[in-house]
Amino acid sequence: MNYIFIFILLLPLKWVRKLFQKKQGRNLVIQTAKIGDFINITPLLAHLRQSDALLSRTVAPLAQHDDTLLKIWYVEDHKSGMLAKIRLALQLMNRYDNVYLLHPNNLNLFYAACCNAGNKQFLSNYRRKWYQTLFYWTANGIVEHSKISLTIESYLKLANRTLTKESYKKHATRPLFKNSLLPEELFRQDIIKIGISISAGNQAKTIPPVIWKKLFDHLQDLPCSYYIFGAPNEIGHLEELYRVTGKNRPFINLIGQLSLEMVPYAISQLDFYIASDSGNVYIADALDIPVVLLYGPCGIEEQRPLGDVLLIGPDHIAPSSFIFAAPYQFHHPAEQLYALDQRKLDDIHAFISDRQPERLCQTKPH
Known part of the structure; x- marks a missing residue:
């Protein structure tokens, strides 16, 4: 609930800054879960071709070798307090034209809602809370994900509702990072x-x-x-x-x-x-x-x-x-x-x- 109040306080600044936003065609993908979940967003990353991402530092060793990713933000680097989270929200606010929210917990919803992107696509799932409605009002599109929806397809549909699991292949790193020190x-x-x-x-x-x-x-x-x-x-x-x-x-x-x-x-x-x-x-x-x-x-x-x-x-x-x-x-x-x-x-x-x-x-x- 605290993020709701902070978001409301930031709304006047968000509206003012939107007047000065310049379109640059940048994408932001938000998925702060762990390794398997990162692998399952790579078809979306391949579809978008070039994106920035807000990720968990757990997946940094894979993400840093992914040629679909440009700037990577790590959510743990901005968790020292509410001021640190607000600073990140302000950094993201006018930076992107397309925002894809794949992991809609309260903090990620806050970051996505703060963005002034012209195209914001949010995943909604079976854990959605009533008080998150304000954040979802800021989205341009919502993909409903159920317990029998395939996550890869739900993620892809954020970018294009016609995409399926056959549309793009997953990758671990792209290209495959090779190391000569293996046993x-x-x-x-x-x-x-x-x-x-x-x-x-x-x-x-x-x-x-x-x-x-x-x-x-x-x-x-x-x-x-x-x-x-x-x-x-x-x-x-x-x-x-x-x-x-x-x-x-x-x-x-x-x-x-x-x-x-x-x-x-x-x-x-x-x-x-x-x-x-x-x-x-x-x-x-x-x-x-x-x-x-x-x-x-x-x-x-x-x-x-x-x-x-x-x-x-x-x-x-x-x-x-x-x-x-x-x-x-x-x-x-x-x-x-x-x-x-x-x-x-x-x-x-x-x-x-x-x-x-x-x-x-x-x-x-x-």
């Missing part, structure tokens, strides 16, 4: 290289070690090695995994060894990626790496990988986690949400083996 194990050609994420940003979406063990056991007849991705603070999850599976598995531990800007190129060297709903799944999908998504409580109609993907979900459990309403605890235990029965294990085995016939032939005894 040599990533370039092996004699094995099936499977990347895995054993944790997720939302810890409630972490796949339990007992589920991983069941999967590893079922795939043990395949020449697989598992490349474990993660931030340094995820080492505890690795220790839990080792306690259940043992260390005598074909594991390559990459936790804490790769900066985020190195991750897309590393994933591009893999044959598959397996994880719950996490940023790396969307990076892999953007790089055309086949994905096995154990989606657990997530609503996959709203957001999911769109390429070569095998979707594995819980039996008879309705989705309870959505893009704009993601709880940090669920009614069902993780062991049930991510359970793998024989049918699901067989589906994963077939998904992998069907895509690696040459490598499997090389490993069969003559």
Whole structure:
């Protein structure tokens, strides 16, 4: 509510400054969520060709290598107090002709409403509050997004209502940022290289070690090695995994060894990626790496990988986690949400083996 009052106080200044605005054709895209959400706005960025963006600093290592982005504002750099937020609002006010609001929380709505752009397109979702109506009155167009709307399409429709998920491809960085410091194990050609994420940003979406063990056991007849991705603070999850599976598995531990800007190129060297709903799944999908998504409580109609993907979900459990309403605890235990029965294990085995016939032939005894 505080942002409503500040916006009302700024209205006279906003109207006066609008008299002196010069059209320059600049675009501003506002999306301050995390890695997977950034990957899913890249089709819109590709459509717009050149844009500025207000993003989360979490995605800076990817955004700084994106040739569709010019000036990048990071929302965390302006959160030291209300004066800092007002200063950013004033900087944005007369700078843009087109504003696309993809992540409509209160702060982002405030920034978008303060802009004097002639074309402002706002996303509206199932978490919209009554008191945000004033901000939405400043928009020229609104795209209604539901729990069964595909986020990529909702984002694209902000720019053109006829665009669909087929209109533009996702990217992780554009062009792909290559780094010569990757571990040599990533370039092996004699094995099936499977990347895995054993944790997720939302810890409630972490796949339990007992589920991983069941999967590893079922795939043990395949020449697989598992490349474990993660931030340094995820080492505890690795220790839990080792306690259940043992260390005598074909594991390559990459936790804490790769900066985020190195991750897309590393994933591009893999044959598959397996994880719950996490940023790396969307990076892999953007790089055309086949994905096995154990989606657990997530609503996959709203957001999911769109390429070569095998979707594995819980039996008879309705989705309870959505893009704009993601709880940090669920009614069902993780062991049930991510359970793998024989049918699901067989589906994963077939998904992998069907895509690696040459490598499997090389490993069969003559």
